[in-house]
Amino acid sequence: MDTQVKKKPGLKEKYRHMTRGLDWQTSYQSMDKVFPFAEFEGIKIHDWDKWEDPFRLTMDAYWKYQAEKERKLYAIIDAFVQNNGHLKVTDARYINTLKLFLTGVSPLEYMAHRGFAHVGRQFPGVGPRVACQMQSLDELRHVQTQIHTISNYNKYYNGMHDFRHMHDRLWYLSVPKSFFDDAVTAGPFEFMVAIGFSFEYVLTNLLFVPFMSGAAFNGDMSTVTFGFSAQSDEARHMTLGLEVIKFILEQDPANLPIVQKWIDKWTWRGVRVLTLVAMMMDYMLPKRVMSWKEAWEIYFEQNGGALFKDLARYGITMPKCIETINKEKDHLSHQAWAVFYNYGGAAAFHTWMPDAEEMDWLSSKYPDTFDKYYRPRFEYWREQEAKGNRFYNMTLPMLCQTCQIPMFFTVPGDPSKIAYHESHYSGDKYHFCSEHCKEIFDDEPEKYVQAWLPVHQIFQGNCFKPDADPTAADFNPLAEVLRYYNINFGHDNLDFNGSDDQKNFDLWRGMATQNQTGESA
Amino acid sequence: MSVHAFKPYPARVMDGQDKFHGNQVLYVGWVDHLMFCAPLAFALAPDFPFGDLIKNVLPGAYSYHPDFAQIDWSAVQWYKSGVPFTPRLEESLVQNGLGHKDLITFVSPGLTGIKGTCS
Amino acid sequence: MASTVFLALQANEDTRLIIEAIMEDNPQAELHEYPAMVKIDSAGPLTIRRVSVEEKIGRDWDLQELHLNLISLSGHIDETEDEMILAWAE
Numbered sequence: 001m002d003t004q005v006k007k008k009p010g011l012k013e014k015y016r017h018m019t020r021g022l023d024w025q026t027s028y029q030s031m032d033k034v035f036p037f038a039e040f041e042g043i044k045i046h047d048w049d050k051w052e053d054p055f056r057l058t059m060d061a062y063w064k065y066q067a068e069k070e071r072k073l074y075a076i077i078d079a080f081v082q083n084n085g086h087l088k089v090t091d092a093r094y095i096n097t098l099k100l101f102l103t104g105v106s107p108l109e110y111m112a113h114r115g116f117a118h119v120g121r122q123f124p125g126v127g128p129r130v131a132c133q134m135q136s137l138d139e140l141r142h143v144q145t146q147i148h149t150i151s152n153y154n155k156y157y158n159g160m161h162d163f164r165h166m167h168d169r170l171w172y173l174s175v176p177k178s179f180f181d182d183a184v185t186a187g188p189f190e191f192m193v194a195i196g197f198s199f200e201y202v203l204t205n206l207l208f209v210p211f212m213s214g215a216a217f218n219g220d221m222s223t224v225t226f227g228f229s230a231q232s233d234e235a236r237h238m239t240l241g242l243e244v245i246k247f248i249l250e251q252d253p254a255n256l257p258i259v260q261k262w263i264d265k266w267t268w269r270g271v272r273v274l275t276l277v278a279m280m281m282d283y284m285l286p287k288r289v290m291s292w293k294e295a296w297e298i299y300f301e302q303n304g305g306a307l308f309k310d311l312a313r314y315g316i317t318m319p320k321c322i323e324t325i326n327k328e329k330d331h332l333s334h335q336a337w338a339v340f341y342n343y344g345g346a347a348a349f350h351t352w353m354p355d356a357e358e359m360d361w362l363s364s365k366y367p368d369t370f371d372k373y374y375r376p377r378f379e380y381w382r383e384q385e386a387k388g389n390r391f392y393n394m395t396l397p398m399l400c401q402t403c404q405i406p407m408f409f410t411v412p413g414d415p416s417k418i419a420y421h422e423s424h425y426s427g428d429k430y431h432f433c434s435e436h437c438k439e440i441f442d443d444e445p446e447k448y449v450q451a452w453l454p455v456h457q458i459f460q461g462n463c464f465k466p467d468a469d470p471t472a473a474d475f476n477p478l479a480e481v482l483r484y485y486n487i488n489f490g491h492d493n494l495d496f497n498g499s500d501d502q503k504n505f506d507l508w509r510g511m512a513t514q515n516q517t518g519e520s521a
Numbered sequence: 522m523s524v525h526a527f528k529p530y531p532a533r534v535m536d537g538q539d540k541f542h543g544n545q546v547l548y549v550g551w552v553d554h555l556m557f558c559a560p561l562a563f564a565l566a567p568d569f570p571f572g573d574l575i576k577n578v579l580p581g582a583y584s585y586h587p588d589f590a591q592i593d594w595s596a597v598q599w600y601k602s603g604v605p606f607t608p609r610l611e612e613s614l615v616q617n618g619l620g621h622k623d624l625i626t627f628v629s630p631g632l633t634g635i636k637g638t639c640s
Numbered sequence: 641m642a643s644t645v646f647l648a649l650q651a652n653e654d655t656r657l658i659i660e661a662i663m664e665d666n667p668q669a670e671l672h673e674y675p676a677m678v679k680i681d682s683a684g685p686l687t688i689r690r691v692s693v694e695e696k697i698g699r700d701w702d703l704q705e706l707h708l709n710l711i712s713l714s715g716h717i718d719e720t721e722d723e724m725i726l727a728w729a730e
Contacts, residue, residue: 235710238713313729335558376635422624444525445523
């Protein structure tokens with residue numbers, strides 16, 4: 001008998017069979033009923049078949065490689081836990097970056113999972129649906145692995161015990177939360193441009209590299225390992241984001257102004273959220289990697305430059321907020337840290353003033369601005385702390401309606417003056433930190449007038465536990481708000497100096513490295 | 522409606538004055554004193570006397586700063602959304618033209634923060 | 641002038657020879673070493689060739705095994721079983 005040996009299908013062909021080959025045009029219901037969100041945003045797609053799969057990872061290969069990465073990751077996490085790896089970090093101040101990450105970033109990974117699951121159903125094209133479904137799984141894996149990694153620190157240090165509850169309530173966590181809420185409540189195409197492209201391609205290196213390098217430089221092997229494990233997924237996410245942009249722009253020239261508007265909006269919204277990273281890099285890492293300014297120059301100005309040069313052939317231009325960001329980059333981290341120092345009583349992580357050596361590093365990285373504008377107030381605060389008069393701002397701040405950040409941003413070009421912008425809508429006033437946040441509001445006011453602004457919600461009495469009694473004689477509204485936040489007063493908040501974290505870390509590290517006399521513990 | 526939505530989208534205003542239990546929101550910024558990182562937010566009754574704002578509210582918010590005790594209130598310049606205005610101290614917020622979510626800033630001449638750095 | 645693409649990989653025993661293969665196949669590429677990672681920058685397209693890696697590691701190698709150690713990259717990707725090419729459109 002003549003057996004014909006068929007040639008094994010190549011990668012492209014195999015991938016096509018497993019994706020296009022399994023797709024069909026619906027006949028029992030019309031396609032636009034099955035995909036109801038495909039057109040309302042005004043994006044025109046004429047031929048979904050023109051989609052080019054960025055990575056051709058079939059499900060069997062996906063499972064194989066993801067499983068391998070999981071096995072490696074959990075082996076390292078186990079070793080880290082068994083060896084009390086938490087005591088190898090530079091000093092316990094570093095751990096506050098993990099608190100910020102768990103409460104601020106990990107819940108966003110979960111929302112990314114939800115968002116990609118949604119668009120992974122809603123795109124009429126099978127190629128992007130498959131890619132989005134895989135990204136949805138990746139994002140779920142990221143939130144899980146982040147929680148696992150940081151759970152070890154939760155055993156020993158404060159502020160991480162209720163990250164999910166805090167993400168939905170705390171004044172500074174509404175910043176990342178509202179960013180993602182804005183994205184997942186947009187249509188599928190805006191979501192892809194916002195998250196798949198602007199966040200995962202343009203800005204991702206400004207979130208991940210600082211946190212992961214920060215972990216590497218400060219002896220946190222578990223977070224480094226999580227970072228590496230996630231990064232290879234991120235490479236797939238980046239290529240998906242880039243392919244989406246290319247595909248949309250090649251389908252119809254009428255898509256260009258819509259896409260440009262989204263790139264402008266989401267680059268700005270993303271950079272505003274990255275304020276937290278800027279301050280983390282410059283103020284919260286005992287061993288610093290590089291300055292925020294340097295990171296911006298490498299990861300956006302250089303890398304982003306090449307990207308936008310490539311996209312210029314479609315008519316895409318650099319986001320127009322770049323000029324503002326350039327003027328802010330010498331000031332952002334200092335002003336942001338000052339906010340958290342002001343409101344250190346209401347944060348679920350510790351704050352502190354940099355010491356003399358750290359201030360010298362800041363001077364060297366910010367020669368035009370640190371000594372002139374920021375050193376004087378930081379030295380004053382340090383002096384006051386030494387006298388037992390540590391500054392805590394006890395009055396709630398004004399927030400920007402769009403980015404929800406306290407209105408601390410100064411006029412680009414004049415760092416002595418707060419920047420104010422206003423809009424009127426339907427008989428009410430709204431305030432913004434910048435022309436860019438104002439523009440986002442003005443474009444879709446119905447969306448942003450429903451922002452859950454933490455300060456206003458507190459004034460409305462919505463931030464108390466059910467058993468709080470405002471009529472009681474000793475009612476302390478700020479203390480009740482902290483209770484609502486599930487912040488353990490005196491343990492999760494206030495200055496690093498004098499904290500449980502500081503005392504415990506020093507005690508345990510001492511035990512790990514010195515011999516104890518007397519009775520065993 | 523300008524929001525890009527799949528179906529008609531009701532504008533739900535989260536911060537309408539009716540939600541503040543009889544109060545209105547007022548924002549206050551002390552110019553050139555960035556030790557206070559952002560303008561402050563207060564919930565006050567519309568008939569709250571402006572003079573009481575200066576006497577009873579601002580000290581609790583600002584007295585940590587060494588400049589505060591030096592302020593000559595008769596020389597202070599007031600602005601509403603950047604436009605100069607002269608408050609009548611015996612009159613209320615509303616009588617002074619200050620409505621819900623209005624912003625006032627004030628300059629204390631000669632006082633420019635820690636070591637004159639506007640901090 | 642061509643825009644720079646880059647490929648960032650974990651630096652470990654698995655990638656040591658992969659990196660060698662890439663650098664030999666791409667004379668225009670520059671290698672930058674950092675703690676636990678390397679970044680390969682290339683003005684112009686960067687090609688990762690399966691056969692070159694197999695010759696060095698002495699076993700059959702699936703190009704998609706790169707996912708185990710990949711950190712980041714830039715540029716458009718063209719992927720087959722034999723080659724992965726990173727490039728910006730000119």
